Amino acid sequence: MRRREFIWLIGGMAACRPLAARTQQSDRVRRIGILLTETVEDDPYYEAPLKAIRDGLHDLGWIEGQNLTINIHRVAPKTAEIRRHIEELLAGQPDIVVTSGGTATGPLLQATRSVPVVFMAVVDPVGAGLVESLARPGGNATGFMRFDYSLSGKWLEILKQASPAVTRAGVVRDHTITSGVGQFAVIQSVASSLGVDVVPIDPRDDGELESGIAKIARSPNAGLITTTSAAVSAHRDLIIKLAAQHRLPAVHSHRIWVDRGGLISYGPDLIKLARLPAGYVDRVLKGENPADLPVQAPTGYEFIANLKTAKTLGLALPPAVLARADEVIE
Template identity: 50%
Template sequence: MKRRQFITLLGGAAAAWPIAARAQERVRRVGVLMNTTPDEPDSQARVAALSEGLQKAGWAVGRNLRIDTRWSSGNRARLRKDAADLVALGPDVIVAGVGPTTLVLQQVSRTVPIVMAQTIDPVGSGFVKSLARPGTNATGFTQFEFTLSAKWLELLREIAPQVARVGILRELEGQAGIAQWAVIGAAASPLGVELSPIDVHADGDTERAVAEFARGPNDGLIVAVSSTATIQRDLLVKLAARHRLPAVYPYRSFVDAGGLMSYGPNLLDGYRRSATYVDRILKGEKPADLPVQAPTKYELVINIKAAKALNLELPPTVLARADEVIE
């Protein structure tokens, strides 16, 4: 073979090799388990943030990645079924939404890697052995530290100093509701604020629970972090307005829905960061060795329209600290 022909043949083979390699590239499978409804814009945005993060890491659906998403819509029986269905698909890793998803997934499998995108109390819930070294098939990102709970009460008193009695809407399944109550209770004592628990769960009568609490002009409301609160967001905002309760929420989505004020993490950021752990697990690292990480930023968001409806004059100092003020 002449030298020129050999070089031409070699060049053609080199050019064809990446195409062949791409054609044979292994498709990895990622499951996503959400305990919310598929028609909820915020939940769709979180899944989109995860997908964008994976794309930035070099993963492309249809080429080297497949994503299977299940929406359990707050239904416990359906959540268990969806978890079992996802595990049966043989995924390389599953991304778990809010708290109960991880619990149910670990009941189904202790071997399939799990990345928690918005867990609350992974150690207390038994999902991991420690934050630094999870030691199980799960790792991921917490929504907040429990000390944040005291900040909700401080903010509530700043914007509504007349509040003397505060209802804490909490979910008692797991340790998170109890822990948040304890932190808020410690902060309430020096302020002379009376606390009243409003215990809820996804299948309960939240309307009645809030109505039974709201009976005075000096009442206020703190919505603690829970899957029930996330699922019932619109209802909780409506109830706070109906009973004229100044309320502080854990996420900005409540304020976008008409709520008064929120202070908490950016959940989209948690899903973007989860993509980095999915990427690392797909490349061979183990959840047991990846530390559980806390949020990097908390946001204060205020709704001026909601404040006016309650005849609240927001202090300039609070408005100045806000990351966003919705008119």
């Protein structure tokens, strides 16, 4: 369900900030639009990064209700809905727009080549046509990568390490976006060397997911991988439920899956990643061109394992896997 939210907060802490921090901006109130492809209100997967970017802006002297307004659009990852929200957002004449990922960024750049855009976590922005190159984006958009495609192959490697008997794996991916195709292609490229047959599962609706995962589960020694996209995340709780129901070991791209009952995740810390766009927003609002700001990649990834889920699945995670984990949930 879409929800539009205008946030006007009085920066009560501003009086405690150094004068330079409070006066570095122009007198004009600047407008930031934020476009999130989110289907569940108050979803921590989106809300925590949103708070991180707002905190980052505050630390740079941008105070909501004083020199800044933020117009947040939350929209289901459906083409018509995204386009409608983009039209509404641009009608507000924002000085800059921050997007959550490729699902929102692509349609936004089709709608405007003049409004500066900073994306928070996109997979393969060059392949998706969002920028000309990572070093020199060249257009009105820049931002931060979630990871490069090589990470996708590691999900299958981790699945095989966690459950060595796995010989067939379902891969939930959105085939309608370039990153969904790319992630599956990389997983497929390493599958034969690991002795695993991989099968794509589309997340178009609950019924298709249920039938696709049930089909994989009928194979002996089966497992599951979820790739990154708004369409996949929209079905997160159902996928976790189905993996438990069919006793499928599964590897995911972000810790929120493990926090909510998934087995293993390997990917960037999205909270740390979300603070970085504030710096680019600050620089653009001060006059720099997105075309000259290089796209940045994460400097590290986190490995999270859920022992409670492993026990529910009847799976004993090997000591080598547990030793590799940055955090083990018990």
